[in-house]
Amino acid sequence: MPKGGSPLHAGLYESALLPLEEESGPSTVYAQVIVDVPAKQTNRPFDYVVPDELKTWIGVGSRVGVPFGPRILQGFVIGLSERTDMEASKLKKIEQVLDLMPPLNPELVQLANWMSRTYVCHEITALQAMIPGALKAKYEKMIAVAEDGGRVRQNRTGAGGGQAVMFAGSAEDDAIVEFVRQKTAVSTEAMLSRFPAAGPLLKRMLEQGTLVEVQTVKDRLQAKKMLYVEPALEAEELLAQSRSLPSNAKRQKELLIYFSENPEPAPLAELSEKLGIGAGTMKGLAEKGWLTIKEREVFRDPYEGRKFDRTSPLPLTEQQRNALDPISEALDKKEHNVFLLHGVTGSGKTEVYLQAIQKCLDQGREAIVLVPEISLTPQMVERFKGRFGDAVAVMHSRLSQGERYDEWRKIGLKRVKVVIGARSAVFAPFADLGLIIIDEEHESSYKQEESPKYHARDVAIQRASRHGAAVVLGSATPSLESFSKTVNRRSDYEDGGGSQYRLLTMADRVEGRPLPAVHIVDLREELKEGNRSMFSRGLYKAIEERLHKKEQTVLLLNRRGYSTFVMCRSCGYVVQCPHCDISLTYHQVSRTMRCHYCGLSQPEPKTCPSCDSEHIRYFGTGTQRVEEELGKLFPGIRVIRMDVDTTSEKGAHERLLTRFRNKQADVLLGTQMVAKGLDFPDVTLVGVIAADTVLHLPDFRAAEKTFQLLTQVAGRAGRHKLPGEVFIQTYTPDHYSIVTASRHDYKAFLDSELEMRRERGYPPYCELALITFSHEQVPLLVRAGESFVARLKDCWQRSRNKAETGLAHSPVQPSYFEVYGPVASPIPRIKDRYRFQCMVKYRVGVDVSGMLTETAAAFDETVRQEKLQISIDVNPQVLM
Template identity: 60%
Template sequence: MRIAKVIVDVPAKQTNRPFDYAVPPHLQPWIDIGSRVGITFGPRRLQGFVVELLDGEAGHESGQGSDASLWGAANPSGQEPGVTRDAGQAKRRHVKLKAIEQVLDPEPPLNKELVDLARWMGSTYICPEITAMMAMLPAALKANYERKVEWSDPRESRQASAPGLLPEEERLAAFIRQKGPLTLEALAEKFPGQTHVIRSWLAEGLLTEVQTMKDRLSKKTVQTAYAALPAEELTAIARDLPASRARQQMLLERIAALPAGEGIAVAELLAETGASASTVKTLAGKGWITVEAAEVFRDPYAGRYFERTQPLPLTPEQQQVYDEIADAVDARRAETFLLYGVTGSGKTEVYLQSIQRCLDQGREAIVLVPEISLTPQMVERFKGRFGDLVAVLHSRLSTGERFDEWRKIAQGRVKVAIGARSAIFAPFRQLGLIIIDEEHESSYKQEESPKYHAREVAVKRAEAYGAAVVLGSATPSLESYFDTRQGGGIRLLRMAARVEGRPLPEVYVVDLREELKEGNRSMFSRRLHEGIASRLEREEQMVLLLNRRGHSTFVKCRSCGYVSGCPHCDISLTYHQVNRTLRCHYCGYTEQEPAICPECGSTHIRYFGTGTQRVEEELAKLFPGIRVIRMDVDTTTEKGSHEKWLTLFRERKADVLLGTQMVAKGLDFPHVTLVGVIAADTVLNLPDFRSAEKTFQLLTQVAGRAGRHHLPGEVVIQTYTPEHYSIEAASRHDYGAFVQRELEMRRTLGYPPYCRLILVTLTHEQLPLLMKTGERLAEQIRVQGQLLTPALELLEVLGPVASPIPRIKDRYRFQCLVKYRGTADVASLVSRTADLLGEHLKQHKLQIGIDVNPQVMM
C-alpha cells in the first residue's frame, strides 16, 4: 500500500504539517509529489498537495482521519485520530487512514523542486507551507469551496412519499435526493416557503451539510471540425455533390485541405465559407466529418504580429559581461551576478543574448521585471527575439489568459517566462538562467503572506538547477551592492557607458525655495517652463514625473484648519477632480467634495498639495493645445490601458507623458529630450530608513528616459532640499558617491546591510489592549534572544510604537522592529514567541504579521 503525505488547504498553525492518506490502487499511477488531490479533512472536502510518498505495509486500512485540534474531537492522547507523521507509526497504532478521493490534474502542478521551495519559504518567511504553494499557482487552480446540503437519512427504505410528510415536503425531499448536493440559496429559491423544514431536517440529521470544491476556471474549449475520412475520399465526395450544395462542397474541400489529424474551429470554418451551423451538422450526420470540443489556449497576444529581430553587435563592455554570464550558464554553475549598468547601457541586449545561450543548451529562463516596467515595449523585444517560446505573466491578463500562459510553461510549450514578481514560480524543470531587471525595486517583495522576496527565491531556485542569476540595475540596492564587496556570494559586473557613447543627460536642480522668493508660485519652475515651451516648439517629447496621483493631496478649511480625513484610517483624503470626490488610497473610502466645512460651516474650503490631475490641468492652462497623456492608477485600471497610452505616445500623438513612478522605468522613446521631476521630495520625507535610497533610485531612473537616442537629453529636478546628498548624487549620475554616504549613515544607525530586520505588526480595534500586548511581545522576544548567544551577536527590539499609519480600516496598528546580527535563526525565535501568545491573540482577536527583511516600513 502507498501512503501519501498531504499538505491540506487550511492555512492555520495547527494544520501546517503533512497528514497521511492512503493512495487507492487505481490512483497510484496518477499521483506523484506535487499532485493536487481531493481529500476529506474532518467534515470538509478540501484540496491538498502531495509532498511525499511512502510504501506502507500489508494490512494497512484506509478510512478514518480528521484533525482533532481543529475540529474539537475528544482525544486524550493529544494526537489526531488516524492522521500521523509517518507510516510506521500508523501501522503500530493500527489506525485506518482515509483514502485520497480524487486527483485534480492529469499532471502535478508542482514539481518536487517547488514543493521543497515551499517548505523553505514556510520556515524562512514564517508562513504555512500551503500559503507558499498557493502563491505558486495561477488563480484558476485556487479552489472555490461551497457549503451544500445533501440527503443523509440512514433509513434507506424511507421514500419521499413516507407517511407524515406534507405534499410540498415530499417534493422538497425528492428534489434534494435527485439533485443534491445543493446550496441553501438554491433550495431557498426553489422552495421559498420551506426554510423552516430545511432547518429542522438539518437538526434531525436527515440533511447533512457538506463542503464541495471546484476550480475557479476551466480550460477553454471550442467546437472543432475534423475529417472523418481520408482527404482523397472527402475531395471526391465534394466533387460529386450537386451545384445546389455548394456550401457543403466548400466545407468538405476546406477540411480535406487540413494537415492529417488537424481540425479547424467551427466558427472559423463558417466565417470562411459563409455556411451555416446546420450545414456542419448535416455533414457530421453523414459521417463525413466529426465535430468535437477541442481545448485551446487563450492568447493575450492573439492577432498581434511581432517582427522578428536579430542579435545586435555587443560593445566591449557588453561582450565582457555576456562572456561572464555565458561561462556560468555553460558550466551549470549556480552563481549570482549583479549587473550594474547605467541607463541606456544596453542591459536588455545582454539579457536577450544570455537567454539565447541558455536555450541553445535545451534549458529555460525566467525574466522578472517590475509590474510597472512590464510594458508592451518590453514584451515586444522578447517576443520579437524568441517568438512563441515566450510566455508573459502579469496582473493585467485575465484569469483565463494567465492560467493558459502558466499551462504553456508547465507543458513545456515555451522556454522563456517574462513577468512580474510571481513569475519566479514558473514551473520550469530545466532552469538555466534567472534575470531580475531593476533588482532594486521594492515591488519584488510581497507585502501579503507569504512575504517573500523574489530575489531571495531566485537564488534558492538557481541552487536546485545549477542556474545563473543576473540582478540588473542602474541603481542597485545597497544590500546587493554591499554583498559584492563583502564576499556575500554576488559577483559585480559593470557597464559604465551608454551604447554608441551617447552622453548621459544634463541634470539641473532647481531650488523651489528660491523660486518662491522671486515670486514664482507656479508648480513649474522657470527652467522647466522654458524647457516645456522649447520642446513644444521643436516638436520633441517630454516625460513629467510626480509620484502622487489625484488632484490635491488634502482638503483643508482655511477658517478653522479642519483637514478631511478618512473615518477608517489615520490618513487624509485625496481630492480627485474628475468625479469631484475625496478618496482614501488605503481602504477605498470615498465621499463627495465638501461645499462647506463640516466643523465650522465655513465655505473657505481649499485644496492643497499637488497630484497628477492638477498638473495636467495646469499644463492645459499654461500651454494651450498641449497634448498630455496621464498615466497613474486612475487612468490605467482598464485592461490594455497601458498599451493604449504608450502606443499613442510612441506614435507621437502626445507631447507629454505625465505620471507617477510607472513612467520612470522601462520606457525607451527616441524623441524624449526633457524629463521634469515636479517634486523630488515626495519619497524623501517618508518615515523610512530607505527613503534617501528610493529617492536616488527614482530620480536616476526617470532621468535615464531622456536623450536615449540621437537627440541630447535634459533633466530638471524641482526640490525644496537641493542640498540633500541623494539629490546631489542623482544630479551627477554618481552612484558611487551616494553609496559611500548612505552606507556611512546606515553603519552609524545600525540598519541593513549592517544588520537584518524583522518587522512585527499587531492590529486591533482597542488601543490599550494593543499596546499592552505589544509590550508583552517585545519583552518575550528580548528574553528568548538571550538564550541564543553566542550565535547572536546583536538583538535589539525597537518598540512597540504606533505604525507610521496608526490606523487602517478601523484597526489600530502597533509595530516592533527586531534588529539582529549573527547566524541565529531569529525569524523562528520571533515565530515561537508569537506562538506563546497564541491563546491570548486568539481570545482577543488580535492579528499579528511577521515580515522578514521588510521593504516597506509603513
Template identity: 50%
Template sequence: MNIASVIVDVPAKQTDKPFDYLIPEQYKEVIVPGVRVNVPFGPRNIQGFVTGLKTESNFKKLKSIAEPLDLTPVLNPELLELGDWLTEHSLCYKISAFQAMLPAALKAKYEKKLILAPKAALNDLPEEVRHLFAGGKEAKWEEAVEQGLIDTLKKVAARGLVEVVYQVKDRVRKKRLRHISPTVDQSVMKSQFDQLAANAKGQRVLIEYFLQHPEPVELRALLSSLSISQASVKGLVKKGILGEQDLEVYRDPYEAREFQRKEALQLTSAQKDAIEPVLSSINEDRHEVFLLYGVTGSGKTEIYLQSIQKVLSKGQEAIVLVPEISLTPQMVKRFKERFGDLVAVMHSGLSAGEKYDEWRKIQRREVKVVVGARSAIFAPFENLGIIIIDEEHETSYKQEENPRYHARDVAIQRGLTHRCPVVLGSATPSLESFARAQKGVYTLLSLPERMNQQPLPKVELVDMREELRQGNRSMFSSLLFEKLQDRLEKGEQTVLFLNKRGHSSFVMCRDCGYVINCPNCDITLTYHRHKEQMKCHYCGFEDIVPAVCPECASEHIRYFGTGTQKVEEELNKLLPEARVIRMDVDTTGRKGSHEKLLNAFQEGAADILLGTQMIAKGLDFPNITLVGVLSADTMLHLPDFRSSEKTFQLLTQVSGRAGRHELPGEVVIQTYTPEHYSIELAGSQDFDRFYQQEMVARKVHKYPPFYYLSLITVSHEELMKAVSITEKITRFIASRLSQEAVILGPVASPIPRINNRYRYQCLIKYKKEPELKSALKAILDHYQQESASSTLQISMDLNPYILM
C-alpha cells in the same frame, strides 16, 4: 496500505503539518506528490496538496481522499522542496507557501451547500423549505439566506434531516471552442465532392479545403477565411463527412499582435566583457550570482537576450523577472521578437484565465522563457539554465503579505538547486546588492556607457523656494515652462513625472486648519477630481467632499498638494495647444489601457506624457528629449530609512528616459531641498558617490547592509491590547537575544490605525542572532490561540522593505 501525506488548506498553526489519508484503489496511479486533492477535514471537504507517499501511519483510523483535483502534479519535486525552504525562511504556513506558487485559478473556492440527509425524503421537510430542494437532493446556501429560511433549516438540521456541507469548487475554466474536422478519409471526400449539386458552392469549398488541410480548424476562423455560411458546414456534418468537437484553446493576451522576428544585435566591447562570465557559468552549469551594473540605456536587455539564447541552445529554460510597473509592452515585444512563441508572459494585467493558460504552457513545457512580475519566480520549469532579475533594486520584488518573500532570495535558492547563474541588473543597484558585489559575494559586471555612445542627459536642479521668492506660484518653474514651450515648437516629446496619483493630496479647511481624515485609519483622505470624491488608499473608504467644514462650518474648503489630475489641468491652462496623455492608476485601470496610451504616445498622438511611477521604467522612445520631475522631495520625507536610496534611484531612472537615441536629452528636477545628497547626486548621476555617502549613514544608524532587520507588527481593535501585547513581545525578545542586538519598541506604527485596527511594532536590528528564529516561532506559538479566537493579529517580516 497506500497512504498520502497531505497539507490541508487551513492556514493555522494547529494544521500546519501533513495529515495522513488513505489513497482509494482507483486513484493510486494518479495521487503522487505535488497533486491537489479534495479531502474530508472535520465536517467538510477541503483542498490539500500531497507532499509524500508512505505505507504506514501512526494513526489507526484514517479517512480516504475524496478525489484528486489534477491528473498531473501542479508542484514538481523542486517546488515542494522550495515550499519547505520558504516556510522556514519567512515563517509562513506551508499552505501559504504552496499557494503563492500557483495562479489564482488553481486556488480552491469553497461552496456552501445544503444536502438532504441520506435517510431523509423531500416530504419529511417543512413545506416552506421544500422548494429549495426542488432540483434534487441539494440546495444553495445563498438562496436559503436570501429567503430568510436559515432559522427554519437550523431546526430541520437538528432533527437530522438536512446537513450543511462545503464543496471544493475548482475555479479552473478551460476555454473551449468549436472545431471542425473530416470524419472520413480522402477517397470518400473526393467521391462526395463529385456527387455534390452544382449550387452547393459552400460545401464544395469546404471539401476542397479539408482535402488540403485534414487537421481540426476553429469554426469561426474557418467561416471567415473561406467566406462561407454555417449552413454549408451543418450540411456536411449531417452527411457524416465532417465532425464537430469542442477543443481546448489557450487564452492568448497577445494573439492580436504580430511580432517580427529579430536577430541578435552586435555587442559593444563593454557588453562582450560583461556577458563573458555569464556565458561561461552557463556552459559549466555553475551557480553564480552576477550584479550587472549599467547606466540607463547601456544595453543590459541585449545581454539578457543573448544569455537566454545560449541557455535555449542547451535545451534549458529561463526566468526573467521585471518589476510590474515596467512590464511595458516594449519589454514584452523585445522578448517576443527574439524568441517568438517560446515566451510566456505573467503579470497582473492579464485575466485569471490568461494567467492560468500561460502557467499551463510552462507546465506542459510548450514554452522555454517566462517574462513576468514577482510571482513568475515560481514558474514550474524543471531544467532552469538562467534566472534574470531586471531593475533588481525595485521594492516590488518584496511581497508584503504572507509569505513575505523577496524574489531575489527565491531566485538565488532556485539557482543553487539548478546549478545555474542568477543575473541581477540595474542602473541603480540596491545598497545590499552593491555591498555584496564589493565584498565578492556577487560578481560585479559593469556597463559604464550608453550603448550608442549617446551622452547621459544634461540634468538641471531648480530650487522651488527661489521660484516662490520670485513670485512664481505655479507648479512649473520658469525653466521647465520655457523648455516645455521649446519642445512644443520643435515637435519633440516630453515626459513629466509626479510621484503621486489623484488630484490633491488632502482636503483642508482654510479657516480652522481641519484636515479630513479617514474614519477607519489615521491617514488623510486623497481627493480624486474626476469622481468628485475623497478616498482612503488603505481601507478603501470613500466619501464626497463636504460643502462646509465638519468642524467649524466654514465654506473655505481647499485642496492641498499636487496630483496628476491637477497637473493636467494646469498644463491645459498654461499650454492649451499641448496634447497631454495622463498615465496613472486611474487611467490605466482597464485592461489594455496601459498599452493603448503608450502606443498613442509613441505614434506621436501627444506632446507630453504625464504620469506617476509607472512611466519611470522601460520607456525607450526616440522623440523624448525632455524629462521634468515636478516634485523630487515626495519620498524623501517618508519615515523610511531607504527614502534617500529610493529618491536617488527613481530620479536616476526617470532621467534615463531622455535622449536615448539621436536627439540629445535634458532633465529638469524641481525640488525644495536641492542640497540633499540624494537629489544632488541624482542630478550628476553619480551612483558611486551616492553609495559611499549613504553607506556612512546606514553604518551610523545600524541599518542594512550592516545590520539585518526583523519587524514584528501587532494589531488589535483595542488600543491598550495592542500596546500591552507588543510590550510583552519586546521584553521576551530582549531576554532571548544578545546585547549586540538593537530592539526599538514598542512603538506605534507610522500609520497607527488602519481599518479600525490599532498597530504597534517592534523593530529588531542584529548582525548574528542564532536564537532569533526560535524566539519568533515561540511568540507565534504562544499567541496563536488568542489570534484564532479574537481580533489579535501578529505579523513577522524577517526582511522588511516597508516599515509603515
C-alpha cells in the same frame, strides 16, 4: 479519470502523466498533505490514504480534496510514503484529485517549506502564493445521499407512546434520492433545476436525514473549449463526395473542396467567418460522416491577434560582451552563480538578457525574467516575443484569471521555455531552470507586502541554487544590500552568511551616447522670484521648446490625485479619513475625497465640517492637477496621464504607452511607473515636478529611493540619436541623493549613504525584522506588544546561553540582536484598528525567523480569542 478530475483536461494532459510508481502493487500508499486551514495547530502535514484508483494521478505537488472534520478541504501533497506513524486504520482517504497533472513540482514544494521557515508564515500560505488565483480552491455546499442508503425516515407514535422509526418513501422521494446518488453530490441549484417544485420536500428530506449537506472543493475556472471542424475522409474522397452533391448544394461543395486542400482542423467560428458558411452546413456534412466536429481545449491568449516582428541578436559592444561572457561560462558549467549587472540607463542590458537566454535555451534549459512594474511588461513582451516567439509565456496581475491559468499550464506542459512577468512569475513551475533574470533588481515591488512576505530576489536565488542555475540582477542603481554582497567590494557587516555576487559593470551607453544633462532647480529661489507655478521657468521653457520641435517629454510626480489634502483656511481643519489616521486625497475628475489605505470615498466638502466656513482650499499637487495646469499653460498640448486611476482597466498600460510611442501625445505624465524601463526615441526632456516626495518620509531608505527614482527617470531622456535634458525641481537642492543623481554618480551616492547607514546601524550592516500589532483597543495592543517583546528577548537570551554553553572551548562568533519598541506605527490607525510596531536589528547568523516563530506561537490563543493581528516582516522594504 480520477474522482474530482475534470474531463476538460483529459486530452491535454494524457501524454504528460506518469504513474506514481512503475508497479504500484498492493501496498498502501500514504500521502502527507498540508491542508488549507490557516489555524496555527494545522501548520503541519496530515497523513491520508491514497486510494488505489488515484495512485496513478497523485504526486508531490498535487492539489487534492481531503476530509477534514465534517468538511472537504483543499490540500497539497508534500510527500508520499509506504509508512505512517499514525494508526493506519484511523486514517481517512483522499477524496478528490483536482488536477490531472500536479500544478507544483517537488522543488517548489520544498521551496514553500523554506519560505515558511524564512518568512514566518504557514506552509499552506506559501503554497497558495505559488499558484494562479484560478487554481485556488472554491468551496461549495452540495447535497448527497445519507450513508444509511437513502431510506426516508418517518417518526410515528408507538403503542407505548414512544417514537417508532420506520422508513418509507414516495415516488418523488425515490426519484430525488436516485438523482443525487447517480451524481454522488449535487448543488442545490442543480437539484431545484431538475425538480422545480421540490423545495419543501428537499428541506424535509434534509431534516429527516435522508439527504445530507456536504462541502466539496471546486476549481474556480475550467479550461476553455471550442468547436473544431476537420475532415473525416481523405482528400480524394472529399472531392468525390463534393461531385456527388446536387448542383444547389454550393456551400457544402465549397466546404469539402476547402478541406481537401486544407486538411488541418479549424475552429468552427473562424471557419464560418472566413468562408461565409453557416454552422448548419458544417453540421449537415458531419451527420453524413464526411466531416467531424469535435470540442477541443484551447489556450486563452492575452496577445491573440498581435503580431510580433521577429528580431535577431544585435552586435554587442565590448562592455556587453564582457558582461555576457561570465554568464555564458556559468551556463556552460551549470553552476549556480549570482551576477549583479550594474549598467547605466541605455547601456544595453536588455540585449545581454536576450543573448544569455538564447544560450540557456540552446542547452535545453528554461529561463525566468522578472520585471518590477506592469508598465514595463508591454515593451519587454514585445522584445522577448520578437526574439523567442511562442516560446514565451507572460504572467502578471492584469491578465484575466483564465489567461493566467492557461499561461501557467503551458509551462507545466513544456510548451514554453521562457516566462516573463512580475514578482509571482518567480514560481513558474519549470523543471530545468538554467537562468533567472531580475530587471531593476532594486525595486521595492519585488517584496510582497501580504503574507508570505517574500522577496522575489531571495526566492530566485534559492530556486537557482537548487537547479544549478545562474541569476542575473540588473540595475542602473543597485540596492545597497546587493552591491555590498559583491565579491568586488567586501562589506564589513558580513560574517560569512549569504550568497556572494559577482559584479559586472556597463558604465557607458550604447554607441557612446551621452547621459542627459541634468539641471537642479531650487524651488525656494523660484518663489523668491515670484514664480508660484508648479513649473519652474527653466522647465516651462524646455517644454515649450519640445512642443516647437515636435519632440516628447516625460514628467514625473510620484503622487496621484489632484491635491494631497484639503484644509479649511478659517480654522485649520484638515479632512481626515474617519477610519485611518491619514488625510484624504482629492480627486477632481470624480469630485471625491479618497483614502489610499482603506479605499473610503466621499464627496468633496462644500463647507468646513468643523466650522461651516466656505474657505475650503486644496493643498499639495497630484498628477491630475499637473495635467490641468499643462492644459492651461500650453493650449492644445496632448497629455497622457499614467497613474493608478488611469491604468486600472485591463490593457490600459499597453494602450497608453502605444499611443505615446506613436506620437499621439506630447507629454507622458505619471507616477513612478513612468520612471523606469521605458524606451522612446523622441523623448528628449524629463521633468521631475517634486523630487522631495519620498525624501522626507520616516524611512531609512528614503535617500536611496530618491536617488534611484531620479536616476531612473533621468535615464528616459536622450536614449537614441537626440540628446536629452533633465530638470529636477526640489526644495532641498543640496541633499546628497539629489546632487549625486544629477551627476549620474552612483559611487558617490553609495559612499555617502553607506556612511549614514553605518553610523545608524541599518542594512547592509545588519538585518531587520518588523513586527506590527493591530487591534481595536489600544490598552490590549500595548500589553500584547510589550509581552511579545519580552518573550522575544527571553528567547534570544536562551538561544545565546545555549550557544555559549556549546562553544565553551572555542571562541563564540560575534552576534548582534536588538529589539526596539513597541511604539505607535507612523500611521497609527488603519481601518479602525490601532497599530503598534517593534523592530528587530540583527546580524547574519542569528536565527531570528526561528525565534519569531516560537514567540508568535505563544500568542495563538490571544490572536484567536481577542482578534489581535500580528504581522511579521523579515527584511521589510516599507516601515510605515
